[in-house]
Amino acid sequence: MAPQTRRLAFPKVVIERDSDTEQSSSDDEGQEEEEEEGPLSESESEEEGKENGFEEKSEENFDAKKKGKAPITISLKKVCKVCKKAGHEAGFKGATYIDCPMKPCFLCKMPGHTTMSCPHRVAIEHGVTPAPHRNTRNALEYVFERQLRPRMPLIKPAYVIPDEVNCAVIRYHSRRVTCLEFHPTTNNILLSGDKKGQVGVWDFCKVSEKMVYGNIHSCIVNNMRFNPTNDGAVYAASSDGTISCTDLETGIALSLMNLNPDGWQGPNKWRMLYGMDINQEKGVVLVADNFGFLYLVDIRTNSKSGEAILIHKKGSKVVGLHCNPIQPELLLSCGNDHFARIWDMRRLEAGSSLYNLSHKRVVNSAYFSPLSGSKILTTSQDNRLRIWDSIFGNLESPSREIVHSHDFNRHLTPFRAEWDPKDPSESLAVVGRYISENYNGAALHPIDFIDVSTGQLVAEVMDPNITTISPVNKLHPRDDVLASGSSRSIFIWRPKAKSEVGEQKDERKIIVCGRAEKKQKFGDQSDDSDDDTCKMKGKNIKSKKSRSKLTPNNLKRKR
DNA sequence: AGGCTATGCCCCC
DNA sequence: TGGGGGCCCTAGCC
Numbered sequence: 001m002a003p004q005t006r007r008l009a010f011p012k013v014v015i016e017r018d019s020d021t022e023q024s025s026s027d028d029e030g031q032e033e034e035e036e037e038g039p040l041s042e043s044e045s046e047e048e049g050k051e052n053g054f055e056e057k058s059e060e061n062f063d064a065k066k067k068g069k070a071p072i073t074i075s076l077k078k079v080c081k082v083c084k085k086a087g088h089e090a091g092f093k094g095a096t097y098i099d100c101p102m103k104p105c106f107l108c109k110m111p112g113h114t115t116m117s118c119p120h121r122v123a124i125e126h127g128v129t130p131a132p133h134r135n136t137r138n139a140l141e142y143v144f145e146r147q148l149r150p151r152m153p154l155i156k157p158a159y160v161i162p163d164e165v166n167c168a169v170i171r172y173h174s175r176r177v178t179c180l181e182f183h184p185t186t187n188n189i190l191l192s193g194d195k196k197g198q199v200g201v202w203d204f205c206k207v208s209e210k211m212v213y214g215n216i217h218s219c220i221v222n223n224m225r226f227n228p229t230n231d232g233a234v235y236a237a238s239s240d241g242t243i244s245c246t247d248l249e250t251g252i253a254l255s256l257m258n259l260n261p262d263g264w265q266g267p268n269k270w271r272m273l274y275g276m277d278i279n280q281e282k283g284v285v286l287v288a289d290n291f292g293f294l295y296l297v298d299i300r301t302n303s304k305s306g307e308a309i310l311i312h313k314k315g316s317k318v319v320g321l322h323c324n325p326i327q328p329e330l331l332l333s334c335g336n337d338h339f340a341r342i343w344d345m346r347r348l349e350a351g352s353s354l355y356n357l358s359h360k361r362v363v364n365s366a367y368f369s370p371l372s373g374s375k376i377l378t379t380s381q382d383n384r385l386r387i388w389d390s391i392f393g394n395l396e397s398p399s400r401e402i403v404h405s406h407d408f409n410r411h412l413t414p415f416r417a418e419w420d421p422k423d424p425s426e427s428l429a430v431v432g433r434y435i436s437e438n439y440n441g442a443a444l445h446p447i448d449f450i451d452v453s454t455g456q457l458v459a460e461v462m463d464p465n466i467t468t469i470s471p472v473n474k475l476h477p478r479d480d481v482l483a484s485g486s487s488r489s490i491f492i493w494r495p496k497a498k499s500e501v502g503e504q505k506d507e508r509k510i511i512v513c514g515r516a517e518k519k520q521k522f523g524d525q526s527d528d529s530d531d532d533t534c535k536m537k538g539k540n541i542k543s544k545k546s547r548s549k550l551t552p553n554n555l556k557r558k559r
Numbered sequence: 560a561g562g563c564t565a566t567g568c569c570c571c572c
Numbered sequence: 573t574g575g576g577g578g579c580c581c582t583a584g585c586c
Contacts, residue, residue, distance in 0.1 A: 082580060090580070097581050106580060176583080195565095317567095336568080362568070381568085410567040411582045436581060443581075468583070487583060 015510040095443035097436060107435065108403045109383060115435060120403035156425045161449055161459040162482040162493035167207045170489045170512045172200060177485030178413045180474040181224045184231045190483050192490055193221025197238055201248060204492045207509045216244050216253045223276040237276035237287050243297060256302050259289060275321035281328035282345065288318030288333065310350040313337035320365045326373035334366035340378050355395045365416035369426040377429055377452060379417045383407045385431065387452045402455045404448065405435040413471045421477045427453035430482065432470040445469040447484055461493060
């Protein structure tokens, strides 16, 4: 099957070097042409590999030399790197990845086909398993219809998709980004946590105003939340087993709880904190660890209240906690025991969950919908998003399952589908995609906007300069802004500038931090196509002219 | 420029 | 039921 290419045009960017960082910049790498690997070059390298393989890797040859026999000529037939069988090969053909046909589909996990021919392949109107017709009428559903439904608009407004990189900090963190959080009141402040335990504070309007605090945690920052009553303070839960409360002005961090007071006593003893949320009404920080336990910390006294409660399978990681935005008594948790669980805060004890939402694999995240709190969206490692349309209805099975590639590789931050907090219809979600797609010869990993009420892919957003996967995504609570974390870099996306309106100077500033490295992936690419719609489905974003207003790329590549 | 590796979950014995 | 080996699209460092 011929690898498919999606044609797409991208605007140009301005790159600036971070003035704070010392750089050795030798500009010996010019603008590289983005070349497609044709089948010819592919087969050439195969030949080479054959010879080298024979000389260096063939054990038979080695044995033969030892025993002084003539080397046996064996033909090292190319075998599939996945199943080790001959006749086919998994791997990249140009920018398209060809699956091993002997394995189940990489996307939907079902046998009998590969990703290329998967009926759930990410495309419009694919991937949805419709809800079975059920009678979900009960008293609570009635209450829902009476009290909540009238507040929800019947007509969905058109989605505004932040589909163009507006600014970025490249290699901002020293390890991959693990979480992002917008400041609750100051519109242009973004917080980021990383695998090393550092917390970044970035003003993405001033762009160069940024700060990384390195002394708050000693390893992975798994979740951050602002103090709802004091937005100058932010809480963070870390795999170092502590919760921190950091004053953003001073950078001074308090440690509220330490689950490893005796230090490293082996992997079976070391406790890590993952899921975290704040219940404002009850004045507690809720946090959960990698052994299945939930802890409550009183915000006023900054001390642990009560004993740890087993809320997931003993010994399993609890990766997510979310308090219902409307009903403060409702708590949602999810974890590695393949369950998301709903709890009544008034009756938190082992085994007393109200509902257990089962999944086929680990649940990376589970969130109540942001406005009514009546829907649930989960991301599971079985490559499916699941939606429960009403927590007052039948929770036996999800209302919808949407097949989507976010199966996570251990080296990535787990993907989490996040609600758009601005969408009054509570149906738009954003989630990064794992498998790449061939865009004009480049393998890119888009960030998907999905209408979870229909399963429709509303938009897939990408930039040719971002070749890394973007598992961490957050939509702004008020503005049409998307923040994405990809490897060590952070990107701010806004809707494409509409050239007609007001001649807005759209300077896209890219700050490059850190040590000089071999290749900078911000280059000048593809300015040919006139298909500039960024795969917006059913929406017309006029932006052809906007590209010409962007300053030409002047990045000097360095090594 | 290629090879290592940190790291998490799953599966199998 | 527990430990160890094995991984399908990593990314960055040596």
